[in-house]
Amino acid sequence: MATRFGGRFSPDMPRDQRRAPPGPMRHRLASRPKWVTIAASPFLLTAFFQAPLGMVTDLAAFGVIAAAMWMTREGLTAEAAYDARRVARRPAIPRKLFGGVLAGLGLGLGAAEPGAVAGASVIGVAGLALHWLAFGADPMRDKGMDNADSFQQNRAARMIEEGEAHLAEMQDAIARIGDRRLEARVAVFAATVEDLFDRVRENPGDLSAARRYMGVYLMGARDATSKFAALYPRTQDPGTRVDYETFLDDLEKDFSAQADKLLDGDRNDLEIEISVLRERLMREGVRPAPEPVDTDDTRTRMLRSEDARKFDELISSDRDAAKSRR
Structure with a gap:
């Protein structure tokens, strides 16, 4: 049965209810784990064309990488919630760190061959480093809780x-x-x-x-x-x-x-x-600093007062001269 849409811009929505509620917290890198999982799909597609040991190894590699990306996505969600708040605790579980370890393990399993353990280990470490460069580290400190009980x-x-x-x-x-x-x-x-x-x-x-x-x-x-x-x-x-x-x-x-x-x-x-x-x-005797006095204004006021005094003397001398002439 069809449902009539009644969003915040619909005519029948009351005006005081048309403000949009906040959407879910989403990290700017939230789409990357999906693409990494898609990039690991060749392990899944080619697994059934190999020997039993190779098939199990490739399936395990794809499953571990998919689990790593799920863990990384959860870590990104926790980081987005951490960044959105002024006061927040660090995530209890460093999900991105665990996701990086699993990603490196999955790549190592996918590259594992008899007699090539050292090469698979190097690829796994490289996968961990690339994961850290692509997604960053987990928040490791509480935010805004330095002086709180x-x-x-x-x-x-x-x-x-x-x-x-x-x-x-x-x-x-x-x-x-x-x-x-x-x-x-x-x-x-x-x-x-x-x-x-x-x-x-x-x-x-x-x-x-x-x-x-x-x-x-x-x-x-x-x-x-x-x-x-x-x-x-x-x-x-x-x-x-x-x-x-x-x-x-x-x-x-x-x-x-x-x-x-x-x-x-x-x-x-x-x-x-x-x-x-x-x-x-x-x-303790500490007083606020007095307001700075502009020396130019002070000098101007002094000059003006000096001119006024001379002007008064000039007027008085003119008056005395006029009286003497009378």
Whole structure:
């Protein structure tokens, strides 16, 4: 059955919902693993025209290279998510490194021949080096977490993972309905929630203020979405749909207001830190530097005052001469 498209530029889409939700994070090199897998396809095509040992070796080489490219693609996705955030942990598993090792192993297997182990090893090392040149290294350091408490970071990371799981369940439930407009609406709500997640990532100390939103409210939104996804396909009731969209609107406003509140709190904390630092500097006798005085302007003012004094003397002398003539 055909489904009517209801994208963000459709006439029936409300104006306040036409902003595009963020797309999936994609690395600029995400297409390269596919081409490397295609380039390794001769191992698969020629395997069945060889002796049993050669066939097994070529099939293993193609399978290892395909697994290496899958691991590399996952590493690129993790790196894209790492680069997109101002505060992020390094990936727990260096997937690109493992992908490079597997790629070198696959090339070595494909070049392996009796009595040519040294040559196959050299080809494998060359494959590892080429993989590193083509895809780069994994992020090996945490970003933006130099002065943060590790305990607070771990708590915030666990809460964010639970919240993202609730969002994923909401999107899966709406996807079962098959309505693109509802899918886009839930995606916009998810983007608003991700803004709150970013605030907590940047400052894990805000977790206590956002805990209710990331836990109780998201669980309620997930449960309401699941019930709506189970009811609406059977009834097709417009009122039920309007109630659900209104519910999302109100919840989205609450999440957006909470994210702005956390941002204002961070700004107030910065202003307090600046004022405290200024007071300490003044207490220690450090005064702000006076504004520089333009010597040219000072000289000009002095010249002008000197001219004015001479002009007054000239006027007074003229008056005295006039009186004496009288």
